[in-house]
Amino acid sequence: MITFILILSILILVHELGHFIAAKQLKVKVEKFSLGFGPKLFSKKIGDTEYMLCAIPFGGFIKMAGDSSEEFKGRQEEFLSRMPGQRARIIFAGPFFNYVLAFLCLWMVYYLGYPRFSTKIGELVSGLPAETSGMQVGDKVVEVGGRSVQYWEDISKQIHAKRGEIVTVKVLRESQELDFQMSPEVKEVNTVFGKKVEVGLIGIKPSDEIIKVRYGIWDSLLKGTQNLVSMTAMTIVAIFSIITGTMSFKESVTGPLGIFFIASGAAKLGFSAVLHVIGILSMSLAVFNLLPLPILDGGHICLAGLEKIRKRPLAPKIEEVMGNIGMSFLIILAVFIFCNDLIRYGYWDKFLVLFGK
Template identity: 35%
Template sequence: MVSIISAIIVLGILIFVHELGHFIFAKLFGVGVEKFSLGFGPKLIGKKVGETEYLISAFPLGGYVKMVGEGAEGELSEEDKARSFAEKSPLKRIGIVVAGPGFNLIFAWIVFIAIFMIGVPSVTSKIGEVVKDKPAAKAGIMANDIITGVNGKAVSRWDEMAAEISAGKGAPLVVEVKRGEVIKTFRVTPETRTGKNLLGETVTTPVIGVVASGETVIDTYPAGEALQRGTVQTGNVIRLTVVSLVKIVERAVPLDTIGGPIMIAKMAGQQAEAGGVSFLAFMALLSINLGVLNLLPIPILDGGHLIFYLWELIFRKPVSMRAREIAQQVGLALLIGLMVLAFYNDIARYIVGQG
């Protein structure tokens, strides 16, 4: 039940943010909005305010903003034509289309900034285990030592220590540790370890053979530093999302890693139980995924519409209706195929896998 409620909250917020982007820019550019719906399909509840009917619909895996002229039968009045989406310039239509995914990315950026201001858990540089016969053990480093410096650079967090070891590129290191109240210095020559990263790529990393104790502290940051860190984190996640999509197409990342609604619900529940910061981080991550995926040049997604309007902007004429219909059918088939794959993976992972 926690997973279902958490998933509804996450998806509801992210869909609202996405559609709000389309809605605000439509209004900004003088386009009338007839419907603003969270969800697809039959209306559950709705209220009309001004010209716009605000709805919650039966199927929560998406939403839509219906603008004046879309799906209209017969001729539009001159007034409606002036306020219709189709009559706006290509640049304005591009702005309205991009606003949805753009709002998802901006929302994630704001959430990441908030997370750094609230406080993020960080693993300290205290050693929990020294692996036998590895460089650290041979140098004399012991469990419960706290690494305070690498090559003269002060460290207090595990990721800082790991980054300094990696930056050394396998060259001998001067490692400073605190043992009780005593500061000791060791010369350690890392060994290399070859393995797979998250994207399935083979990477070689210098290591010294120590395991974190798991001790954590909460790091909070002032607004300026939180802004900087939130911006970097948002950029990193966007880049990782794009690279992951490329790797999936190249089949470097297996197709069975793609997840659907059950996976989202499962992860949302786990992050909610882990605490508010984890839940916010998951929501920001999912918001970036939603934003990037919607910008893919696939007809029926925002990115597909963007291609049509860019074509019109460059060549001064719209894509023919026949070409758009074919492209929409291909896009719909691709989207349905992706959804089927995601559901199949979810069933295999969470239902059959538990059976």
């Protein structure tokens, strides 16, 4: 739980800090800086800004002077007194800071040691080729199809590609090398983008043994950058696939409960794994916030761009309606994701008990 709250707090703090710093650079008065929502646990005013820590950790915000048409009085220090491009810069700074955090985290992950599962077998699936051929828990896989393997993902790649073929798996058992021949079973699975593909499976699962792979400072910078670019592209494609219906929203999106389990698992693997989770979530938060939807940062940037093109802002009533639509959409989305998490992790029935169901 502590790891989960810490990760959420870091993501939110960095995001709001981006908005805060950009606002200060452009001489916009920031009235409030809050980490969390709801009842105040701590509050201190420094200069023009009240800094708050609130009870509900699932969010945060900064309150700028004159950031709505109702409050705008035409003062130089107010948000709406700035040009559309300057307002867009303040809004964009939040996701940008999240992306910078993701970059730094992934760089440090490869420098401190990227955690990977070893090739030691932790579990055999009954009735599948590995078990029927005589392989045992504790065996260490050293070769698959004549190719040496260093990490568990190497085994998976080789086995998946050998569907329907006869493959030799060499293992190390108590200092003795043993060869096992088997034909991986063919199974149809969905890729992360919802595409159905056939892969080979022999029924083995990794042990808890972790190998930390460390890189030099420049190699880790390169690896971290490659990982970040790859994950960003995958996230964008995944969002597009969900919108077009080629990827299941229900199976591919997780919420606070899912993040809690991910954070808990990462904490058991060590600091590098926690950094990796922070990096992935921070990148995802940046991409999500830049979607052109009302109430998200991307939506506000689009409105600023539209104002620059039209040479005048939208009518306050139209902005209010768009904001309400965006808020309603986010609330419905949050409720759906929360309920989906409860079902996915087996807590739905327990949740219904609270309502006497």
